[in-house]
Amino acid sequence: MEYTVQKLGNLAGISTRTLRYYDEIGLLKPARKSSSGYRIYGQQEVDKLQQILFYRELGLDLEHIKNIVNDPGFSSSQALEEHREKLLAKRLQLDLLISNVEKTISATEGESIMADKEKFQGFKQQLVEDNEKQYGDEIRGKYGDDLVDRSNAKMLNMSEEKYQEFIRLEQQVLDQLEEALRTGDPSSEAAQQTADLHRRWLGFTWPTYSKDAHMGLAEMYVADDRFAAYYDKVEPGAAQFLRDAIEVYTAQQ
Amino acid sequence: MEYTVQKLGNLAGISTRTLRYYDEIGLLKPARKSSSGYRIYGQQEVDKLQQILFYRELGLDLEHIKNIVNDPGFSSSQALEEHREKLLAKRLQLDLLISNVEKTISATEGESIMADKEKFQGFKQQLVEDNEKQYGDEIRGKYGDDLVDRSNAKMLNMSEEKYQEFIRLEQQVLDQLEEALRTGDPSSEAAQQTADLHRRWLGFTWPTYSKDAHMGLAEMYVADDRFAAYYDKVEPGAAQFLRDAIEVYTAQQ
DNA sequence: ACTTGACCTTGACGCAACGTCAAGGTGTAA
């Protein structure tokens, strides 16, 4: 039996465009071309197409399929195994996505205040992850894996009331920082109060306190644009000012 | 604070190209442009970007995000709910994919004969599904839902030994059909034997036998290119011949 | 012989969300 594009397309349940495309990328070439240039497929091509569609159903991309069906020596089992890994990873990601979306939905239902909170939570979580990626090794090297992990866990599992307190305190730090900035002096009473508030604020997310870690974080506030921006919202230079205040604070205690 | 593309990019952890793109599609436009044409973003834009990235993390496409962040009246909860449905559907599909890939892998491990078998299984399954889509209503209307469902279930759950028999019988049908074709007569002994073999072959997948259903399937062999192609592999016209033989067979019994 | 109408061809744009050059203007520190 010989088939033109449409015949084969109907047979296999695919469009003629798809067959032209497969020809174009060398995945499935017709057995021959008629005198007028028509693509003519034979039985071998039908069989091969069946293989191709089988692997396509499994979600492999055409480049891999090309290798599998054209190169008999190609390890299709290895390709499938790799493909499986990719799919599993994709599912993990998808599960995470779904749980995040659901969390967001249930938060949105509970009024917009909660929505903001959840948004912030998500943002925090992302911050933690980003931070982990960028500074993870460094901080872990300095303060140990355990501290970092416990800090993250503590933040993400905070209770509702604690969270409200945490938020209030955060705002207080910002307010106090604004006032302290007007003194222009990092060792002023207002500035030192800011540093103290900041220390208490840290208590919500850090399992233990140490001057070194406190100072290290302060340094990061000026080194990392993302943190700097958070405090510079108050006023440009606020992050630097806070860092200086904390330097005095940690030296005094 | 004001930000150029790179500053904002670093702050948010995205590329400048992404910011240009968001500007281009009207998702996030800079607060203003400097005299030399530089994009300048302000605090509002930073906040908006944060929202955008939050929803992006949840996997929403930019078009939806645009609606959510630009149109305050837009129901973000509805968008999220729809998004959730889509994700769940995706996960179902993914689960199915993974199970198919794993089946294929374990089949491939048990030697290439098994690989062929599984491939065929998959193909059959697809055939059943396709067929269901195309003729489902029609057949179901004619013979009842139950018969169709049970036929599918029977085929997909066939035991290993049964399956081997099934395969052998299938080959016998084809061999016998080839021989019968040489007689050129659908009522010949050879042709009637073919029809009988075909009947027995059906017994493997059909829960009950009826002449009507047998004849109906034979009609489908010539009506549907996919089935026709399967038998026309033997020789062009084989499907038609088989149909004719079955017509005689069912009339005689 | 001529006209439909169904089939075939190649070519090229569109899709989502950017990555990645390329060519050229701008800002600033040495």
Added chain:
DNA sequence: TTACACCTTGACGTTGCGTCAAGGTCAAGT
């Protein structure tokens, strides 16, 4: 002034086709 980092717009590439568009081919009916 020279370097160098930063900015701009423009445009192609990615994946797997869908969807026209403009134009040949083939069998059937008139």
